[in-house]
Amino acid sequence: MPLFRKIVIFGAGLIGGSFALALRKANAASEVVGFGRSEATLQQAVQLGIIDRIGQDIAAEAGDADLILLATPVGQMAELMARIAPHLGAHTLVTDGGSTKSDVVAAARANLGGRVAQFVPAHPIAGAEKSGAGAALADLYQGKKVILTPLPENTKDAVARVRQAWEICGAVVSELTPQQHDAVFAAVSHLPHLLSFALVHDLAQRDNRDLLLSFAASGFRDFTRIASSSPEMWRDICMANRDALLDELGRYMEELESLHEALAEADTERLEQTFRTARELRSGWKEQ
Amino acid sequence: MPLFRKIVIFGAGLIGGSFALALRKANAASEVVGFGRSEATLQQAVQLGIIDRIGQDIAAEAGDADLILLATPVGQMAELMARIAPHLGAHTLVTDGGSTKSDVVAAARANLGGRVAQFVPAHPIAGAEKSGAGAALADLYQGKKVILTPLPENTKDAVARVRQAWEICGAVVSELTPQQHDAVFAAVSHLPHLLSFALVHDLAQRDNRDLLLSFAASGFRDFTRIASSSPEMWRDICMANRDALLDELGRYMEELESLHEALAEADTERLEQTFRTARELRSGWKEQ
Numbered sequence: 001m002p003l004f005r006k007i008v009i010f011g012a013g014l015i016g017g018s019f020a021l022a023l024r025k026a027n028a029a030s031e032v033v034g035f036g037r038s039e040a041t042l043q044q045a046v047q048l049g050i051i052d053r054i055g056q057d058i059a060a061e062a063g064d065a066d067l068i069l070l071a072t073p074v075g076q077m078a079e080l081m082a083r084i085a086p087h088l089g090a091h092t093l094v095t096d097g098g099s100t101k102s103d104v105v106a107a108a109r110a111n112l113g114g115r116v117a118q119f120v121p122a123h124p125i126a127g128a129e130k131s132g133a134g135a136a137l138a139d140l141y142q143g144k145k146v147i148l149t150p151l152p153e154n155t156k157d158a159v160a161r162v163r164q165a166w167e168i169c170g171a172v173v174s175e176l177t178p179q180q181h182d183a184v185f186a187a188v189s190h191l192p193h194l195l196s197f198a199l200v201h202d203l204a205q206r207d208n209r210d211l212l213l214s215f216a217a218s219g220f221r222d223f224t225r226i227a228s229s230s231p232e233m234w235r236d237i238c239m240a241n242r243d244a245l246l247d248e249l250g251r252y253m254e255e256l257e258s259l260h261e262a263l264a265e266a267d268t269e270r271l272e273q274t275f276r277t278a279r280e281l282r283s284g285w286k287e288q
Numbered sequence: 289m290p291l292f293r294k295i296v297i298f299g300a301g302l303i304g305g306s307f308a309l310a311l312r313k314a315n316a317a318s319e320v321v322g323f324g325r326s327e328a329t330l331q332q333a334v335q336l337g338i339i340d341r342i343g344q345d346i347a348a349e350a351g352d353a354d355l356i357l358l359a360t361p362v363g364q365m366a367e368l369m370a371r372i373a374p375h376l377g378a379h380t381l382v383t384d385g386g387s388t389k390s391d392v393v394a395a396a397r398a399n400l401g402g403r404v405a406q407f408v409p410a411h412p413i414a415g416a417e418k419s420g421a422g423a424a425l426a427d428l429y430q431g432k433k434v435i436l437t438p439l440p441e442n443t444k445d446a447v448a449r450v451r452q453a454w455e456i457c458g459a460v461v462s463e464l465t466p467q468q469h470d471a472v473f474a475a476v477s478h479l480p481h482l483l484s485f486a487l488v489h490d491l492a493q494r495d496n497r498d499l500l501l502s503f504a505a506s507g508f509r510d511f512t513r514i515a516s517s518s519p520e521m522w523r524d525i526c527m528a529n530r531d532a533l534l535d536e537l538g539r540y541m542e543e544l545e546s547l548h549e550a551l552a553e554a555d556t557e558r559l560e561q562t563f564r565t566a567r568e569l570r571s572g573w574k575e576q
Contacts, residue, residue, distance in 0.1 A: 202543045203475065216477075217476075256483075
């Protein structure tokens with residue numbers, strides 16, 4: 001018998017669709033029902049075998065679901081939680097795919113009411129320049145990290161079952177507090193995205209942008225790859241993790257002030273030492 | 289008969305070594321002589337078939353060379369030009385592999401004296417995170433851009449022959465003025481390198497850097513790939529193109545001030561519009 005009889009996903013794009021495909025491939029889900037704001041995406045998800053059917057009524061689907069995944073942009077989660085809260089079954093577990101956690105946890109406390117213990121927050125770390133149901137892959141999470149940020153209210157069993165779902169998708173699961181999570185990702189993910197968007201936005205303002213881009217090469221290509229990410233999603237992430245991101249951005253601007261000074265003063269030693277320290281750390285780093 | 293009887297390269301690492309390997313593979317060079325600061329690199333270059341022999345005496349080698357490539361860090365070029373100038377044959381052409389051009393041209397004017405017309409500056413755009421003779425590849429320049437920044441003193445024939453040498457290496461050759469070149473590369477290459485070094489340097493200062501790095505993923509990986517570049521080379525490039533780079537850095541810091549303000553004011557529209565403009569430009573860009 002599959003681990004989960006019925007799974008409901010809100011958002012059948014890259015994150016939600018890949019979750020569903022992976023659990024179906026592992027025979028861990030008997031039935032997958034999809035909700036979403038885009039009818040076209042949902043119909044595509046049915047055609048691609050991501051979901052069995054399109055949900056019509058949250059009240060009817062949430063009560064007997066074993067597991068619900070919230071895979072919408074984080075900016076929509078509070079409202080969605082308020083809509084599902086009255087209908088959750090006593091055994092229904094809820095997890096999410098949001099890239100920020102403090103805000104999602106706050107939304108859960110505000111909107112899930114007495115059901116908050118059934119929500120085990122998660123952040124799957126999987127590249128997301130592409131989006132939509134067509135981008136979903138059964139092996140998207142294979143070997144990728146998923147971070148759970150369990151609540152004090154969660155039972156051990158609830159955490160274990162949500163962990164198991166992500167592990168069945170192939171993920172390597174770890175746990176942090178929501179605050180730890182957000183501080184970490186402001187530094188290693190959200191700030192780099194902001195910086196990459198900023199560079200390309202600056203170029204886009206210029207009359208000679210075509211000439212400039214015609215000489216851009218592999219360094220530019222890799223540095224700006226993440227500037228192709230979803231504007232809507234990254235607006236939400238930036239807002240959701242605003243405090244930690246403002247700290248990181250302020251810190252980085254000080255770093256640039258320092259480099260500007262070193263360059264203006266022709267302080268070659270400081271420049272080289274900065275580059276050397278960076279290269280040592282970066283060369284010693286292995287993606288895990 | 290090969291196009292060039294004798295080629296002399298100063299610096300037998302990635303840039304110089306790949307140039308020599310490509311010309312030899314195309315039977316365009318009868319003999320390649322190498323000079324360099326590292327005896328070990330030169331010996332390795334002999335073993336790898338990059339050069340035929342290690343040069344001992346510039347006076348003896350420069351006079352009958354058809355083509356000399358200066359493939360040292362740009363910071364060493366002025367001194368090197370002063371050393372070769374008295375010994376250049378009347379037919380000897382000189383080109384270089386430096387990533388900046390205004391400074392190299394200034395060095396040539398100051399140090400090559402009456403031989404400056406024989407110098408046709410070049411910038412091969414080939415990824416350079418790796419370095420050393422062991423990294424040299426016969427096809428490094430295949431399909432890559434090389435930009436010539438000819439001097440008013442150059443004859444058409446001199447420019448044509450240097451262009452031919454780079455084209456034999458497989459490069460797509462174009463021409464800019466030295467000032468155009470440096471403004472373009474400050475924007476699309478030098479600034480991104482500085483920003484990538486800065487991000488990793490900032491992380492390196494922190495007590496929790498190991499935790500942070502353990503959650504870094506593909507976005508971080510690509511954004512910081514260029515922070516593995518040579519500290520010595522990038523110190524030289526930053527210094528050589530200091531004025532244009534300071535302009536770019538100042539402009540970028542204003543861009544970050546603006547984003548900081550948008551974030552602090554929760555101006556979601558401005559954030560999203562910035563990201564959207566960036567994504568449109570980046571998604572429409574194709575590496576040429």
